[in-house]
Structures are given as structure tokens and as C-alpha cells.
Amino acid sequence: METMAISRLGINALVAGVLALGAPTAMAETPKRGGILTYMIPADGGPSLDGHRETTFAVVHATAPFYSVLIRVNPENPSSTTDFVCDLCTEMPTPTDNGLTYTFKIRKGVKFHDGSPLTAQDVAASWNKIVYPKPGVASARENNFVMVDTITAPDDETVVIKLKYATLSFLPGLADPFAYIYSKKKLDEDMHWYEKNIMGSGPFKLVDYQIGQSIKGERNPDYYHPGQPYLDGFVAIFAPKQAVRTDAIRADRAALEFRSLPPSAREQLVKELGDKISVQESDWNCGNVVTPNHKRKPFDDVRVRKALFLAIDQWKGAQALSKIAIVKTVGGIVFPGSPLAATKEELQQMAGYWPDVEKSRAEARRLLKEAGQENLTFELLNRNVDQPYKIIGTWLIDEWSKVGIKATQKVVPTGPWFDGMRSGEFDVALEANCQNVVNPIADVGRWLPHAVYRENYGFFDDPEEVEIYDKMLKETDISKARILMRQYETRINDQAHQLMVTYWYRIVPMQSYVKGWKISPSHYLNQDLANIWLDK
Amino acid sequence: MYRYIFKRVLLVIPTLLGAAALVFVLMRLVPGDVCVVRLGSSGGTFDPKAIAQCHAELGIDRPVVIQFIDFVWAFLRLDFGTSMWSGAPVTTEIWARLPISLEIAILATVIAIAIAIPLGALSAVKQNTWIDILVRVFAVGGIATPSFWLGIVSLLIVLNFTSAVFGTPWMPPIEYVPIWQDPIRNLAMAFLPAVTVGYRYAAVSMRMTRSAMLEVMQEDYIRTARAKGLINKLIINRHALKNALLPVVTLIGIEFAFLIGGLVVTEQVFNLNGVGRLFVQAVQNQDYTLSQALVMLTVTVFVVCNFFVDLLYAWLDPRIRFS
Numbered sequence: 001m002e003t004m005a006i007s008r009l010g011i012n013a014l015v016a017g018v019l020a021l022g023a024p025t026a027m028a029e030t031p032k033r034g035g036i037l038t039y040m041i042p043a044d045g046g047p048s049l050d051g052h053r054e055t056t057f058a059v060v061h062a063t064a065p066f067y068s069v070l071i072r073v074n075p076e077n078p079s080s081t082t083d084f085v086c087d088l089c090t091e092m093p094t095p096t097d098n099g100l101t102y103t104f105k106i107r108k109g110v111k112f113h114d115g116s117p118l119t120a121q122d123v124a125a126s127w128n129k130i131v132y133p134k135p136g137v138a139s140a141r142e143n144n145f146v147m148v149d150t151i152t153a154p155d156d157e158t159v160v161i162k163l164k165y166a167t168l169s170f171l172p173g174l175a176d177p178f179a180y181i182y183s184k185k186k187l188d189e190d191m192h193w194y195e196k197n198i199m200g201s202g203p204f205k206l207v208d209y210q211i212g213q214s215i216k217g218e219r220n221p222d223y224y225h226p227g228q229p230y231l232d233g234f235v236a237i238f239a240p241k242q243a244v245r246t247d248a249i250r251a252d253r254a255a256l257e258f259r260s261l262p263p264s265a266r267e268q269l270v271k272e273l274g275d276k277i278s279v280q281e282s283d284w285n286c287g288n289v290v291t292p293n294h295k296r297k298p299f300d301d302v303r304v305r306k307a308l309f310l311a312i313d314q315w316k317g318a319q320a321l322s323k324i325a326i327v328k329t330v331g332g333i334v335f336p337g338s339p340l341a342a343t344k345e346e347l348q349q350m351a352g353y354w355p356d357v358e359k360s361r362a363e364a365r366r367l368l369k370e371a372g373q374e375n376l377t378f379e380l381l382n383r384n385v386d387q388p389y390k391i392i393g394t395w396l397i398d399e400w401s402k403v404g405i406k407a408t409q410k411v412v413p414t415g416p417w418f419d420g421m422r423s424g425e426f427d428v429a430l431e432a433n434c435q436n437v438v439n440p441i442a443d444v445g446r447w448l449p450h451a452v453y454r455e456n457y458g459f460f461d462d463p464e465e466v467e468i469y470d471k472m473l474k475e476t477d478i479s480k481a482r483i484l485m486r487q488y489e490t491r492i493n494d495q496a497h498q499l500m501v502t503y504w505y506r507i508v509p510m511q512s513y514v515k516g517w518k519i520s521p522s523h524y525l526n527q528d529l530a531n532i533w534l535d536k
Numbered sequence: 537m538y539r540y541i542f543k544r545v546l547l548v549i550p551t552l553l554g555a556a557a558l559v560f561v562l563m564r565l566v567p568g569d570v571c572v573v574r575l576g577s578s579g580g581t582f583d584p585k586a587i588a589q590c591h592a593e594l595g596i597d598r599p600v601v602i603q604f605i606d607f608v609w610a611f612l613r614l615d616f617g618t619s620m621w622s623g624a625p626v627t628t629e630i631w632a633r634l635p636i637s638l639e640i641a642i643l644a645t646v647i648a649i650a651i652a653i654p655l656g657a658l659s660a661v662k663q664n665t666w667i668d669i670l671v672r673v674f675a676v677g678g679i680a681t682p683s684f685w686l687g688i689v690s691l692l693i694v695l696n697f698t699s700a701v702f703g704t705p706w707m708p709p710i711e712y713v714p715i716w717q718d719p720i721r722n723l724a725m726a727f728l729p730a731v732t733v734g735y736r737y738a739a740v741s742m743r744m745t746r747s748a749m750l751e752v753m754q755e756d757y758i759r760t761a762r763a764k765g766l767i768n769k770l771i772i773n774r775h776a777l778k779n780a781l782l783p784v785v786t787l788i789g790i791e792f793a794f795l796i797g798g799l800v801v802t803e804q805v806f807n808l809n810g811v812g813r814l815f816v817q818a819v820q821n822q823d824y825t826l827s828q829a830l831v832m833l834t835v836t837v838f839v840v841c842n843f844f845v846d847l848l849y850a851w852l853d854p855r856i857r858f859s
Contacts (some may be wrong), residue, residue, distance in 0.1 A: 196623060239807045250695060
């Protein structure tokens with residue numbers, strides 16, 4: 001219902017900020033069959049192969065081609081934040097029972113790669129593993145489905161999901177790209193089987209997996225989407241070093257990497273390869289967040305926190321930073337392409353987004369003086385990752401210096417960075433907020449106080465904020481949800497809990513013979529390779 | 537000679553056991569917890585019960601002494617257990633990476649020996665001539681240039697050169713293929729890293745060969761050989777070089793062992809899925825079992841290399857085996 005309602009309102013047209021530069025050409029051409037796609041995964045590989053357990057993109061980029069999902073973001077229109085389509089189901093369901101019951105009809109004749117039939121029982125078993133993991137079984141997205149009451153398969157072609165309350169966040173959550181459908185038989189035998197093995201019903205079958213080096217797949221002749229996949233197979237090579245990946249694309253050792261390269265790499269490749277390279281770009285449902293530690297003085301004072309935000313010129317900063325870093329668009333707590341996102345005019349009313357930066361900085365100085373913090377010094381806890389953490393951190397320190405704040409940057413590896421935030425041993429942290437499917441109501445849950453959302457490291461309490469969120473979570477009318485979202489965002493900004501700074505920007509240069517793939521606002525999405533073909 | 541070999545083999549056992557104890561203790565002194573890394577490395581929070589369960593699953597909730605006894609007993613049975621990070625057997629994890637590391641080490645050693653011994657000897661024989669100066673400059677260059685920098689530069693040179701000459705940029709493959717499957721592809725991948733690593737290795741060995749040769753050339757037995765009227769070539773090859781090789785052999789042995797696990801940056805530059813990269817991942821992930829096994833592998837390689845170096849000593853200088 002949510003999808004349909006949004007569609008009726010014509011909100012699909014609001015996919016602002018998303019550019020898919022290569023898409024129009026690809027749509028006009030007829031796909032060719034055959035060939036092996038070689039691409040790189042910018043990581044060393046995930047701890048396990050189980051999508052239900054893991055959160056890293058390295059697992060999705062390596063294993064999504066082997067699996068089916070129940071529903072997904074439309075692979076032909078992945079830049080849309082509201083276009084969801086069936087993968088294993090036959091038709092997107094219309095919820096019944098006041099939005100509490102979703103009934104999915106499952107395709108007939110789908111087979112797992114071992115030849116066994118895939119039925120609704122497998123779908124229900126997989127989703128029950130995600131939503132209600134047994135003791136000792138890890139499920140990374142269990143908390144996204146607190147609204148789910150039961151998941152059942154009354155027969156082999158029907159899956160029924162009953163909710164405790166109707167919410168706009170359910171359907172986008174269901175399109176999670178990690179929610180692979182596993183074989184119930186395998187799960188019954190061993191709930192951990194999929195951590196070390198691959199066996200799905202997706203467009204490609206596993207050929208070979210070399211730990212830490214590569215994973216290979218071949219075309220699944222029994223795939224249920226007619227004509228797909230177009231490729232004979234693929235080779236994914238783990239390549240954590242950016243220089244190696246850029247050189248490999250240049251020398252055509254690999255056609256692309258699906259995550260993102262920085263602007264300098266794009267320019268280098270375009271300059272050197274000319275029309276042999278094509279580039280797709282998109283706003284990214286990821287961004288950095290400035291988090292003052294409310295438990296530490298003087299950041300327990302809202303005036304000091306607000307001064308931090310007012311000192312930053314996001315509009316000019318984003319423009320300049322986009323030349324050297326994977327960032328571009330200024331946005332609030334909701335992804336700018338979403339119908340629930342703040343408009344530019346709405347943003348400019350909030351601290352940290354004022355259009356007149358001099359006025360904003362004058363107010364910052366006034367607040368600091370009023371709080372007795374004219375000579376404020378502190379340490380910014382940052383992650384030891386260049387793109388874009390260290391660049392953003394350095395820029396922020398420069399911005400703060402313009403109102404007399406002396407900040408230093410403590411750059412540490414990922415583990416100690418998380419440890420520092422979890423333990424509350426920091427003044428101000430530069431966090432990241434990275435989501436997969438654009439699911440505004442679920443995505444903004446991370447701004448809730450630590451007591452409600454344990455991964456919020458601002459360590460503040462705000463019952464009023466929680467109350468607004470609860471109302472929004474259970475609101476099914478999109479226009480009312482939008483109003484609540486503005487109240488929620490304004491509350492966070494008024495209390496200066498945390499500040500979103502510049503959304504990231506995906507830049508995917510690829511050999512121009514790669515066709516069919518379309519960029520999305522998340523590097524987790526549209527990775528099953530079924531619609532990719534090679535024009536060579 | 538056999539008695540000498542037997543004594544040397546016996547000495548290997550306490551060395552390995554001592555190393556095992558040291559590795560075990562050092563790994564426990566490193567701050568951090570594999571379960572925290574595993575459950576929270578992506579920023580997620582976790583229930584303390586989940587951490588306790590993870591500790592129990594991995595057996596790290598038991599007393600350290602029990603863990604040590606288990607470790608030593610498993611080591612004696614050559615059972616290295618499973619990786620705490622991936623859950624895969626440690627032998628599988630290492631075996632996937634060892635061939636490329638071993639190949640690079642062997643190739644680099646061959647390159648180093650082929651360059652270092654002739655040039656080092658030549659440099660000593662032609663002391664203070666332009667040849668000597670040229671060789672010394674070459675050697676100092678090799679010592680001063682970091683291998684990873686040389687790797688990056690050599691890759692860029694290859695890319696730009698092939699682009700300019702053939703119109704299409706070329707670089708070595710970034711995916712390992714065993715030599716028995718596709719020798720050309722395999723060597724195309726391994727050659728450049730072997731050369732960049734081998735250059736430094738050659739430079740160090742060359743300096744050692746030169747100084748050892750210079751010392752030996754002053755010995756009485758060389759003067760005697762000259763007085764006997766032996767031709768220079770025979771004096772150098774048969775009398776001087778063989779004796780000068782003792783310190784060079786030691787150095788080559790140590791360098792070879794280092795290459796097995798020490799090519800961390802070079803492996804990253806060339807996207808080699810080698811033991812060095814695995815080492816870094818294991819330490820980052822606080823993976824005790826894998827780190828311990830990798831350290832033991834490196835220690836074993838060092839011990840075995842030293843063993844062979846000792847045997848070579850005995851062969852090069854018969855006085856050693858009888859002393």
C-alpha cells in the first residue's frame with residue numbers, strides 16, 4: 001500500500017540528486033549474451049558468507065549473485081527510493097487487515113542450485129531466521145523487524161507476514177539486499193551452514209571461492225527471470241587497495257568496482273581511457289555525523305553544541321569537498337532523494353544549514369561567549385579512513401577554527417574508533433551513517449537516544465524526541481509522516497544532539513563495455529548482476 | 537656429518553616450543569577481544585551474553601594455562617584449529633596464501649643470488665675502480681629504496697610504457713593462478729613483485745659479498761695460492777668466493793625466511809593474497825588461533841632455513857662439522 005500510495009502521488013519524480021549518467025544509453029540497447037564480467041571488491045572479504053549475519057558490503061558484492069530475495073528495489077530503476085518489485089513473489093501484495101497482514105504468492109518452479117525446489121516454506125524459514133534468530137545464531141537486522149508478529153507459510157506457494165502495527169518502514173525493510181532466501185532443509189540440518197557455504201537460487205551458481213582472493217560464478221540456466229542472466233559468469237576479485245583497483249580498471253584487468261572511487265580516480269581514468277570508460281554517479285545513502293558527547297563537559301550545554309554546528313558552512317564546504325572527496329550533497333537526517341527529506345528551504349532554517357554563514361558564525365561566537373567557552377578546545381575522534389573521514393575531519397577543524405574553537409583530530413583504526421565511541425571516551429566524534437535500502441523511518445532510528453538505539457553514541461536522553469518517533473513509526477499516511485519527520489528533525493537540531501554533514505557521493509567508473517547495470521543510492525543494492533551484459 | 541645433522545634436528549624442538557610459549561603469551565597481552573571485533577566491527581552493539589557465548593564457543597573463557605596446554609598439544613599433533621574470525625580451518629586459510637608467498641620468496645631469492653654474488657665478487661676484485669663504484673651505487677640504491685615504493689613506481693612505468701607503445705595499458709594479473717595451471721599468467725603476476733623485493737635483497741647480499749670477499753682476499757692462503765702461480769679466476773672461484781660465502785649464506789637464509797611473512801606492503805601494492813596480508817588481518821581481527829599459527833609458521837621457516845644454512849656452513853667449511 002505504501003508503494004502504491006507513493007506512486008499515486010507521483011513522488012517517484014522526486015528522486016532528486018540521483019544521477020545515473022550511464023543509464024539512458026543502456027536502456028536503449030538490446031542486451032547481448034555471453035562473456036565473463038571481472039570486477040573488484042574493495043575489501044578482504046567478510047567474516048562469513050551468511051548475508052543474514054553480516055553487515056559489510058563485501059559479503060553482498062561477493063554473494064548476492066547466488067541468491068534470490070523476496071522483494072527488492074527495482075533493478076531497472078534502483079535510483080528510486082520508492083520503487084519495490086517482486087523477486088521471488090509473483091505480485092507486490094496489497095496489505096489487508098488495516099495494513100497488518102501481507103500475503104505473498106511465491107513463484108512456481110524455482111529451483112535451488114542443487115536442483116531442489118524452492119517453496120514458500122524456504123522463504124518463511126529464511127525470514128524467521130532473520131526476524132527470530134535461534135540462540136547462538138546471529139542476525140544483523142533482527143531489530144529492523146520489531147513490527148513483525150508472525151511469518152508463516154500456510155502452503156508451498158504462500159507466505160503470510162502479520163505485523164503488530166502497520167508502519168511505512170516495513171516494506172522497504174523487506175527489500176533488504178542481505179535477506180537471502182536459504183533452503184529450509186539446509187537450515188533445519190544446521191543453522192550455521194550458510195556461514196561457510198553458498199547454495200541459493202539466484203542468477204549465478206558458485207564455481208569457486210578462494211578465501212581472500214576471488215569468488216567465481218557461472219550462469220544459472222534455470223534462473224526464473226526470463227532471459228537473465230546475460231553473462232556466462234563472473235569473477236570477483238578482492239582488492240582492498242584503491243591504487244590497485246584504479247590501475248586494474250585502467251589496464252582492463254577488471255571492468256569495475258561497484259562501491260565507489262574518489263573524484264581523482266574518476267578524472268584519471270576518464271583522462272587516460274576517454275570513451276573506453278563510462279561513469280555512473282549518485283547521491284549515496286551514507287554520510288558523516290558530528291556527535292558531541294553529551295556526557296562530557298562542556299558538551300552537556302546545548303549552546304556549545306549548537307555553536308559547533310553553526311560554525312560549519314555546509315553549502316560552500318560540500319561544493320569544495322566534492323572535488324577531492326566522495327561527498328557532494330547537503331542534507332538533513334533523511335536521504336535527500338526521499339519524499340520524507342527536508343527541502344533546501346526547510347534545511348536552511350536549522351542550525352548548521354543557515355545560508356548566511358557570517359550570521360551563523362556570529363551566533364556561534366555569541367553562544368560560546370554566553371556559555372563561557374570562548375577558548376573551547378577539544379579532540380575530534382575520527383576513523384583512520386581517508387575517504388571521506390579524514391578529509392571531512394580536517395575540514396571541520398578548519399571550520400571550527402573560524403569561531404575560535406581549537407580542535408585537534410585523533411585518528412584511529414576502525415576497532416579503537418568504535419571502542420572509543422562505545423565507551424564514551426571522546427569529546428566529539430565523527431561518525432558515519434550508512435544505510436542500504438532508503439527506508440527513511442527506519443534509517444532515522446539511529447538518531448534516537450542511546451537508551452533506545454544503542455548505536456547512538458551521543459549519550460543523551462530526550463523523551464520528547466522518542467515520543468515523536470513513536471508516532472511517526474506508526475503513521476501510515478505519508479503526508480502526516482512527513483510532518484512528523486520535520487518535527488523529529490527540528491527537535492534533534494534544536495537540541496543540537498547531532499549534525500549530519502554532507503552526504504557521500506558514489507562514483508563508479510567502469511569499462512564502457514559493461515552495460516545494463518544501474519547505480520543506486522546504496523552500494524549494497526542491485527548487486528545480483530542478472531541485468532548486466534557485455535558489449536564486446 | 538649425520539651426527540651433526542641429528543644434533544641440529546634435536547635443537548629445533550626446544551626452539552619451536554620456546555617460540556610457541558612466547559607467541560601464546562604475547563598474543564594474550566595484546567589488548568582487545570576477537571568476539572568484540574567479530575560482533576561489533578561494523579559498529580553494531582551487542583549483548584554481553586552474546587560476547588560470553590562467543591568466548592565459550594572459541595574456548596577463550598577457560599583458564600589461560602588450560603588454553604596453553606591445549607595449544608601445545610594441538611601444535612604437537614599439527615592441529616592448528618579453526619580461525620576465530622572466519623571459522624575456516626587455519627590450515628585452509630594459510631594454505632590458500634602460502635603458494636604465492638613461497639613463490640615470490642623463491643623468485644626473489646633467485647634474483648638476489650643471481651645479482652648479488654657475481655656483482656659483489658666483481659666489486660671486491662675491482663675495488664675502487666669505476667666498476668666498484670657503479671656496483672656500490674646500485675647496492676646503496678637498493679637498500680635505500682623501499683620495496684613498496686619501487687612496486688608502485690614499477691607498476692606505473694609498466695602501465696604508461698605499454699600504453700604509449702602498444703596503445704593499451706597492461707599490468708600484471710591481480711588474481712593468482714598456480715604455476716602448474718597457467719605458467720605464463722603465474723609468472724606475469726609474480727615477476728614484478730619478485731624483482732622489486734629481490735632488488736633490496738640483492739643489494740644487501742651484494743654489500744655482504746663484497747666486504748667478505750675483500751676480507752678473504754687479504755688472507756694468507758690467497759697470497760699462497762698466488763705465490764703458487766694459480767690463475768686469478770681459480771683463486772677467486774675456488775679459494776676466495778667459497779670462504780667468503782659463509783656470511784652471505786647466513787644473510788640469504790634470514791632474508792628468505794623473512795620474505796614468507798614479511799611482504800605486507802608489497803602484497804598490498806600488487807594485490808597478492810599472501811601470508812603477510814593474512815598476518816595483518818589476523819592481528820587486526822584479534823584472531824589468536826590464526827595469528828599463533830602464522831607466527832609458528834614463520835618461526836618454523838626461520839628454524840628450517842637456519843638449519844639448512846648450518847648444513848651449508850658445514851659443507852662450505854668442513855672444520856665446522858668436526859668442531
